[in-house]
Amino acid sequence: MGRILAIDFGKVRxxxxxxxxxxxxxxxxxxxxTNELISYLKxxxxxxxxxxxxxxxxxxMNNTDSESETLIVPFLEKLAKEIPQIPVKRVDERFTSKMAFQTMIDGGLKKSKRRNKxxxxxxxxxxxxxxxxxxx
Known part of the structure; x- marks a missing residue:
């Protein structure tokens, strides 16, 4: 069995x-x-x-794609060309940033660390x- 690698794609990082x-x-x-992502994954x-x-x-919230999807689609096309042997699955990522921030609070991270995007x-x-x- 191999690993599963998850990606929270962003415009900058x-x-x-x-x-x-x-x-x-x-x-x-x-x-x-993000501009180094493909080479990192390879x-x-x-x-x-x-x-x-x-x-x-x-x-x-109305289940339509967000604006970020327009940035992800070209990445997916490039990923399929560069690393075709590994399949890709997509999953709904709504609220993950809010959940991540709350996790940091619940974990007791100081405010300065919570600013670390x-x-x-x-x-x-x-x-x-x-x-x-x-x-x-």
Missing amino acids: TGIAITDELQIIASGLTTVS DYVSKENVELFLIGKPKQ ALVDEISATIILQSYLYNQ
């Missing part, structure tokens, strides 16, 4: 989370600059056994991945 090889535990991996999958990319699908993105990716694992 992207949060990444990963499972263990048994796909039981979701853990935050890192946050990378490097990562050359070293680790990844069987699925899980990518958040931003939705509005990269950490919010990484936690968001972890929440996306954990919810996927929970609903399998």
